[in-house]
Amino acid sequence: MTTSTPPPPAATSQTGEHPLIGRGNREGNQLFKDWYGRLDAAAERGEKAAYVFVMGNAIELLESFDLPIVHSEINALQTAVRHVSDSYIAQAEDHGYGTDVCGYVKADYGLQLRGGEHPMGRIPKPAIAVYTGACNTYIKWAEIWERMYGIPIVTLDVPGPRAAGVLPGRGNRDFENDLAYVRGQLGELIERLEELTGRRFDVDRLREVMGHANEMTRDWVRVLELNRSHPAVYNAVTDGTVYLGVVNGFRGRPEGARYFRELVEELEHKAANGIGTPFEEQHRLAFVGVPCYPIYRRFSEMFTQHGGIFVGSSYTWFASGGWSTGFEYDLDHPVESLAEGLLVVARASMDAMFHTDRILADLAEPFAIDGIVYHAIKSCRTVSAGLADSRRAVMEQADVGTLLIDSDHMDPRVVSEAQMKNRVDAFFEGLETRKLLARSAS
Amino acid sequence: MEPRLLDDWQGLDLDGLLRYVREVVEDADYPTVRRWRASGGKVVGHFQVYFPEEIAMAAGLLPVKIHGAPIEPRQGDAHFGSYLCSIVKTSLELALSGRLELDMFVSHPICDTARNLAAVWGRNVGYPCEVLYLPQNANSSHSARYLRGEYERLQRGLEAIAGREVSEADLVRAIGVYNENRELLRRLYAIKRTSPWLLGVDEAYVLVALGGRIFREEHNELLRAVIPMIERREATPQDRMRLVLEGGFCEQPPLDLLTTIAQSSYVVDDDLLVGMRFLTDDVPLEGAALDNLAESYLERSTYTPVQHDLRKPKERMLLDRIRSAGAGAAVLCAAKMCEPGLDEQVPYVKALEEEGIPYFVTEFEESMTSFESLQIQLETFIENVLFAEA
Numbered sequence: 001m002t003t004s005t006p007p008p009p010a011a012t013s014q015t016g017e018h019p020l021i022g023r024g025n026r027e028g029n030q031l032f033k034d035w036y037g038r039l040d041a042a043a044e045r046g047e048k049a050a051y052v053f054v055m056g057n058a059i060e061l062l063e064s065f066d067l068p069i070v071h072s073e074i075n076a077l078q079t080a081v082r083h084v085s086d087s088y089i090a091q092a093e094d095h096g097y098g099t100d101v102c103g104y105v106k107a108d109y110g111l112q113l114r115g116g117e118h119p120m121g122r123i124p125k126p127a128i129a130v131y132t133g134a135c136n137t138y139i140k141w142a143e144i145w146e147r148m149y150g151i152p153i154v155t156l157d158v159p160g161p162r163a164a165g166v167l168p169g170r171g172n173r174d175f176e177n178d179l180a181y182v183r184g185q186l187g188e189l190i191e192r193l194e195e196l197t198g199r200r201f202d203v204d205r206l207r208e209v210m211g212h213a214n215e216m217t218r219d220w221v222r223v224l225e226l227n228r229s230h231p232a233v234y235n236a237v238t239d240g241t242v243y244l245g246v247v248n249g250f251r252g253r254p255e256g257a258r259y260f261r262e263l264v265e266e267l268e269h270k271a272a273n274g275i276g277t278p279f280e281e282q283h284r285l286a287f288v289g290v291p292c293y294p295i296y297r298r299f300s301e302m303f304t305q306h307g308g309i310f311v312g313s314s315y316t317w318f319a320s321g322g323w324s325t326g327f328e329y330d331l332d333h334p335v336e337s338l339a340e341g342l343l344v345v346a347r348a349s350m351d352a353m354f355h356t357d358r359i360l361a362d363l364a365e366p367f368a369i370d371g372i373v374y375h376a377i378k379s380c381r382t383v384s385a386g387l388a389d390s391r392r393a394v395m396e397q398a399d400v401g402t403l404l405i406d407s408d409h410m411d412p413r414v415v416s417e418a419q420m421k422n423r424v425d426a427f428f429e430g431l432e433t434r435k436l437l438a439r440s441a442s
Numbered sequence: 443m444e445p446r447l448l449d450d451w452q453g454l455d456l457d458g459l460l461r462y463v464r465e466v467v468e469d470a471d472y473p474t475v476r477r478w479r480a481s482g483g484k485v486v487g488h489f490q491v492y493f494p495e496e497i498a499m500a501a502g503l504l505p506v507k508i509h510g511a512p513i514e515p516r517q518g519d520a521h522f523g524s525y526l527c528s529i530v531k532t533s534l535e536l537a538l539s540g541r542l543e544l545d546m547f548v549s550h551p552i553c554d555t556a557r558n559l560a561a562v563w564g565r566n567v568g569y570p571c572e573v574l575y576l577p578q579n580a581n582s583s584h585s586a587r588y589l590r591g592e593y594e595r596l597q598r599g600l601e602a603i604a605g606r607e608v609s610e611a612d613l614v615r616a617i618g619v620y621n622e623n624r625e626l627l628r629r630l631y632a633i634k635r636t637s638p639w640l641l642g643v644d645e646a647y648v649l650v651a652l653g654g655r656i657f658r659e660e661h662n663e664l665l666r667a668v669i670p671m672i673e674r675r676e677a678t679p680q681d682r683m684r685l686v687l688e689g690g691f692c693e694q695p696p697l698d699l700l701t702t703i704a705q706s707s708y709v710v711d712d713d714l715l716v717g718m719r720f721l722t723d724d725v726p727l728e729g730a731a732l733d734n735l736a737e738s739y740l741e742r743s744t745y746t747p748v749q750h751d752l753r754k755p756k757e758r759m760l761l762d763r764i765r766s767a768g769a770g771a772a773v774l775c776a777a778k779m780c781e782p783g784l785d786e787q788v789p790y791v792k793a794l795e796e797e798g799i800p801y802f803v804t805e806f807e808e809s810m811t812s813f814e815s816l817q818i819q820l821e822t823f824i825e826n827v828l829f830a831e832a
Contacts (some may be wrong), residue, residue: 096788098805100525100779133578136554139750140785147789155750157579159592160551163572164564177591181577184584354561376523381554381781385530389521389562406524 021275024234024263028242031259033120035249040121042068048127051145054248055321056132056158056346060213060329060338061189063252064206065197068124071248072141075118076107080293080410082119089411103379103410105141112148128196129153130189132346134160135382154192156185158343160350167351170340183339190335203334209252210329210338216251219260221326226267227311228367231276233267236313237287238300239277247320282307283431286363288314288356288390289375290383292420294412302421303373306428310373312363314352318383322348353383356390360398371401371431378408401434403427444499444657445481447474451664456671463664464648466655468697470511472542474655478504484545484603489533489559490692491552491717491746492576494735496620496725497597499657500612501604506542507654507718508533509694510808513541521562527779528808529693530555530562537567546603547571548596551578552692552748553782570599580740580751589736597732613731621724623658626665631711631719633672635767638708639679641672643687644700650715683707683824686764688790689775689783690714691746695806702813703773706821711767716746747782756786757793764799771800771827773820778807800827 042049049068052059059069079085080103088110089103095113097106116123129145131138133155142153159178161167168175190201223243226233234240243263250256270276285303287310292299303310317324322345330337351358356374363369374391376384384406391402405423408414451462466474475485486498487506498505510529518535536542546569549560557573564571574596577585601607627650633641649668653661685707689695694714703709723742726734745751745759764772774790776783787803794801802823804816 096791098776098784098787100781101784102781105785133551136551136557136748137781137785139578140747140782143750143785143789153752155579155581157577157582157585159575159588160557160573162575162595163570164561166572174591174595177588177595180591181582181584181588184588185579185582188582188584350557354558357565376525378525381526381779382557384523385526385555385558386522386562388523389565392521393565404523 018269018275020266020269023266024259025239025242027259027262028246031250031255032242032245036118036120039068039070039123043116043122043124047124049124051126051129051142053131053135053138053141054319055134055138055349056156056342057321058130058156058186058189058338058342060206060209060252061186061193062130063209064202065193065199067127067193067197069249070123070126072108073104074245074248075111075120075123076104076410077293078118078120079107079111080412081296083294083412084119085294085410086412088114100378102137102141103408105137105144107410108141109144112145125149126151128192130156132156132158132342134158134346134349135380137380137382152192152196154189156182156189156342158182158346160347161354164355167347169344175343179340179343182343183336186335186339186342206338207331207334210334211331212254212257213252214328214331215257216247216260217323217326217328219257219264220247220320220323222264223260223267224312224316224324226264226271229271229276230368231274231281232284232309232311233270233276235277235300235304236310236316237291238310240310240313240316241291244316244319247323251321251323277304277309279304279309280307281309283370283428284309284311284368286310286312286314286367286369286372287375288372288387290315290319290377290380290409292375292377292407292415293409294415295417298417299420302424306425308371308428308431311367311369314356317352318349321345322352324348324352354386356387357393357397360394360400364398364400369400370435371403371427373427374402374404376404376406378406378414379410401427401431444659445478445483446660447477447656448660448664452667456668456675459668459671460645460648463652464697467648467651468512470513470536470541472506472536472655475504475506475542479543485543486546486548486600486603487537487542487544488547488574489549489556490529491550491748492720492739493548493550493574493717494593494596494739495658496613496616496735497593497608497732498600499616499619500608501597501600502606503545503600503604504657506544507651507715508536508542508547509654509692509715511536511541512696512808513539514809521566525779526555527693527777529777530559532808533559534563534566537563545569546599548574550574550576553780555779555781556692570603572599576739576749578750580749581753586733586736586740589739590730590732593732593736610731614727617725617727617731617734619658619662621727622662623653623665624719624721624724626662626669627653627719629669630665630672633669634708635710637673637679638684638710639677640675642701642704643709643712643714644697644704647697647700647714650718653718654715683771683827684710684767684769685771685773686710686760686767686769687712687714687773687775688760688763689773689777689806691716691748692783693777693780693806693808695775696808696810699806699810699813699816702817703820706817706824709773710769711763713746716744720744720746747786757789760790761793761797761799771802771824774801774803775806778805
């Protein structure tokens with residue numbers, strides 16, 4: 001847990017709203033635009049980038065070599081949010097990728113065929129791809145780039161959790177075996193990056209980047225924790241996705257660390273003054289899965305119109321690359337610690353997907369959850385394959401309302417909005433009934 | 443010698459033996475496993491694709507290969523969402539319905555669905571369920587040492603189930619049994635390549651699959667008997683197209699689908715149950731056994747869409763398979779909802795087109811029951827190729 005700065009006096013702006021409020025979203029969106037602006041400029045200059053994914057990527061190391069970094073999942077989801085994913089997907093399907101292939105992969109394939117043309121700006125071509133197997137499709141995806149561009153692709157193989165509740169740490173021989181493997185691969189990656197860039201590895205630069213990452217991690221954990229407040233100070237699905245963008249795009253950068261420092265300031269102010277989201281909070285919800293990006297705004301409204309606020313989300317665990325664990329680097333031993341961090345957080349990412357029943361233990365009581373929404377998506381079996389079973393397990397353990405809906409996070413053809421809304425409406429009727437029964441019983 | 447789990451088959455002729463083996467392989471109640479359990483034996487079930495069964499055998503456990511089943515996943519369906527392949531549902535059904543009783547279940551991170559399987563399985567049964575994390579970076583100089591450590595971890599888990607320690611001698615003996623098994627399976631596949639009229643793809647399949655349900659010593663005994671019978675079989679070569687079938691590395695096509703393909707062509711090589719043939723050469727018997735198993739996985743092994751080795755680009759490996767088998771065309775099939783299989787079809791098609799090798803693309807599901815349409819399409823494909831060559 002981080003030390004918190006006391007909230008500033010509750011001064012108000014001329015519009016009656018404190019100037020802190022909404023700053024996180026405004027600045028997060030601006031950072032995002034700046035980020036894409038930098039990528040666009042790099043593409044214009046003909047520079048090539050390191051392609052990575054959100055779960056386990058060693059961007060601290062890539063950043064220390066000053067490589068532009070492209071997050072391919074984020075590029076893909078932005079096409080869905082901007083309602084153009086279908087045309088990118090169609091291009092990939094014309095080239096033989098089937099309807100059951102991951103929409104992220106297909107949107108990116110279309111993006112590459114268009115020379116990087118993206119609604120947010122041009123995306124540079126890859127010089128290298130670095131990824132873990134936290135999602136198996138990462139590897140298949142990188143193989144596409146290898147074939148397309150002949151670039152080096154590097155699997156940083158990070159072993160995942162072997163069984164529920166088994167996450168050993170330092171001193172355990174199985175952990176040490178995993179760590180030696182990751183550390184060895186990291187050394188090989190450093191050599192590969194030196195060859196690629198023609199630069200010597202600079203451990204002090206890495207240490208500096210890791211220091212920024214540590215600051216961000218401390219504040220990210222604090223942000224997650226602050227939503228225990230009543231009312232919740234942000235919506236973990238909508239606002240949380242903005243924060244996730246900064247976690248992934250700006251980890252290891254000073255502006256990322258500053259952003260989260262200021263975000264904590266904003267959210268602590270809201271918590272201290274009882275300020276919630278713009279919607280009246282009637283039901284506190286947890287979200288498990290990936291948002292429905294093709295109808296992103298309306299998806300959120302299906303819940304907020306009933307006063308349903310997502311106070312926690314498994315997405316903020318695994319899609320932050322596992323940094324919700326709060327792992328901080330030991331700056332005295334940067335390479336060793338980078339390896340350990342990579343192992344611990346990528347494993348945590350995987351654990352947050354495979355053992356989602358733990359959401360009950362982690363969120364239900366401390367966050368006073370009324371209901372859990374599971375959103376399974378066709379594209380992503382990593383996230384979705386276990387949700388139905390996990391939900392069953394949770395329902396056996398606790399008296400909490402649950403809803404399982406399925407659609408896709410990329411392909412609008414798979415999203416049946418009216419059907420989804422009917423089920424969401426029924427879910428809230430159920431939550432209301434539960435509360436009525438509970439009140440009458442007491 | 444480990445106990446025999448099959449009925450007495452020694453007196454059967456080749457056709458009778460193949461019928462019997464097919465019955466055993468198609469029996470979703472796993473009679474051989476029941477027989478072993480009835481005698482007090484313990485069982486470790488492992489999901490596709492590859493598993494170092496030698497370690498389980500060394501511990502005195504029966505390793506059972508789980509690759510779905512021709513059954514309705516009545517309970518399995520409820521534990522998985524939509525848009526998932528059939529094999530995970532029917533595999534779980536085997537456990538939930540009580541057809542297949544295990545003492546331990548092991549899955550592998552071969553794909554995004556399978557890596558969830560151990561967690562789902564573990565929430566619904568009372569025995570240990572875990573992931574064996576085979577390395578996905580075969581190109582790192584650190585992979586072999588890591589895998590040896592991972593095999594040690596697995597061994598400790600198996601010892602706990604078996605209630606006894608595994609010695610180096612136990613491991614070496616098991617490796618010897620499996621080396622012979624690999625050699626016999628290679629001989630079986632050599633018959634397919636050199637004299638495919640002697641052995642249909644469906645017949646070869648059941649002979650291989652049987653090994654996933656009995657101890658390999660007994661499997662070896664049966665293969666040693668059946669291979670000469672196949673070689674002596676009276677069958678006339680026919681003018682049929684020689685095909686390679688690609689896409690059976692995980693979910694298995696229904697046997698009737700294989701029979702349909704065998705009616706119009708010779709399948710001279712394939713990747714059906716490739717995990718049982720994943721190691722392509724003998725595992726050395728000298729030196730540390732687990733080191734040898736780990737090194738063999740990385741250095742003496744074939745390819746699948748779910749193993750990642752930059753030295754083995756899948757499309758090049760497929761072309762090698764086609765050429766070394768003397769095949770004239772390929773059938774590319776992928777299980778429905780199988781991301782790795784579907785991903786791989788695109789580069790396969792591109793490579794085959796560049797090489798001018800005819801190919802036929804299809805999807806399958808283990809539960810499919812109608813094959814007329816596939817048969818017509820395949821026959822049309824073959825006719826087109828033959829006419830083009832004439």
